[in-house]
Amino acid sequence: MSPMLTGFIALAVLLNIVACLWLIWWTSRRRPGEEAEGAEKSHVWDGDLRELNNPMPRWWLNLFILSIVFALAYLVLYPGLGAYQGTFGWSQASQHDARLAVVNDRRRAHYGQFAGREIVDLAQDLKAAQAGARLFADHCAGCHGPTARGAVGFPDLSDQDWLYGGDPEQIYSSIANGRRGVMPPFMAALDEASARDLVALVANWQQPALPADRADRARAKFGTVCAACHGAQGRGNPQLGAPDLTDDIWLHGGTPEQIRQTILFGRGGQMPAHAQLLEESELRLLAAYVYRVAGASSAH
Numbered sequence: 001m002s003p004m005l006t007g008f009i010a011l012a013v014l015l016n017i018v019a020c021l022w023l024i025w026w027t028s029r030r031r032p033g034e035e036a037e038g039a040e041k042s043h044v045w046d047g048d049l050r051e052l053n054n055p056m057p058r059w060w061l062n063l064f065i066l067s068i069v070f071a072l073a074y075l076v077l078y079p080g081l082g083a084y085q086g087t088f089g090w091s092q093a094s095q096h097d098a099r100l101a102v103v104n105d106r107r108r109a110h111y112g113q114f115a116g117r118e119i120v121d122l123a124q125d126l127k128a129a130q131a132g133a134r135l136f137a138d139h140c141a142g143c144h145g146p147t148a149r150g151a152v153g154f155p156d157l158s159d160q161d162w163l164y165g166g167d168p169e170q171i172y173s174s175i176a177n178g179r180r181g182v183m184p185p186f187m188a189a190l191d192e193a194s195a196r197d198l199v200a201l202v203a204n205w206q207q208p209a210l211p212a213d214r215a216d217r218a219r220a221k222f223g224t225v226c227a228a229c230h231g232a233q234g235r236g237n238p239q240l241g242a243p244d245l246t247d248d249i250w251l252h253g254g255t256p257e258q259i260r261q262t263i264l265f266g267r268g269g270q271m272p273a274h275a276q277l278l279e280e281s282e283l284r285l286l287a288a289y290v291y292r293v294a295g296a297s298s299a300h
Contacts, residue, residue: 003083005082006081006082006083006084007082008082009081009082010081010082010084013075013080013081014081017068017071017072020064020068021068024061024064024065027056028056028061077090078090079091107279107282108279110131111131111135111279111281111282111285112279112281114128114131114281114284114285115280115281115284117284118168119168119169119171119172119284119287119288119291120168120288120291121288122284122285122288123168123288123289123291123292124292125288128285128288129288129289129292131285132285132286132288132289132290132292133289135278135282135285135286135289136148136286136289136290139274139277139278139286140286144156144157148290148293152251152252152253153251153252153267153269154251155251156249157290157293157294158293158294158295159249159294160294160295161243161244161247161249162238163179163181163236163238163241163242163243163251164179164238164241165238166291166294168287168288168291170238171287171290171291172283172284172287174271175274175283175286175287175290176273176274176275176283177273177275178270178271178272178273178274179241179269179270179271180269180270180271181241181267181268181269181270182266182267182268182269183262183266183267183268184266185264185265185266186225186263186264186266187264187265189225190221190225190263190264194217194218194221195260195263195264197210197214197215197217197218197221198218198221198222198225198226198263199256199259199260199263200214200218200256201215201218201219201222202222202234202245202259202263203254203255203256203259205234205245205246206246222234229242230242230243230244230245233246234246251267251269252267274286
């Protein structure tokens, strides 16, 4: 805040307080020629309604003065005059930081009891799973849903179909470091006939609804346009986050129109990194919970 703005705010506040004091003084004094206290004034309304010359009640006046004294004391102790912080040095930021520190200490104490354990071990621990479920509800359910079944554009974490691998450490890496997936658009590289054939091929990989000659051309086009990421057999590549196109599990929808949109216009997605938001023990609990939800822990 600039010194000029600080001075303007402080002056405006103090002038308001002075104006309140002046108003009290001006309304409580008796001016020359005014009727004595309690006497009737010359004003008459509706024939018999007369006004008496009575001042404000003393208790009301005292409360008004006390409120002004309180305001002055507050402005000395707390911020209220521009950039002046008050003798207590209080601020919303410092109060927030102090309360957040208390919350973080309690959080570390609670989740720290699971520190140093393997993800597979945590996935089999019911108490750890409950702690992971609370973390999931706070940090993951907004995208993946409260039951981890995802939505269009957000992966289902319960089906053991993984874009970047489903091993415990791969899940941990996805949570801690985030992921960024990009499917480039191919509108400029495909004519209308090739686009229709590719959509038909990808929509039903094993038995595409195409004549044999068109199916062969579609597979050839797939080999030149798509195989670099999805593989010649369409089974994807976890190193790139390229999905398996043969399992009928779709991130952005599996209808012909949705697949056409994906091929022609591309897709983009980002899983945000949580390493800066969560402690190591919390990250491992989250990875263990996702591993457990997918049912992978039952195999160990």
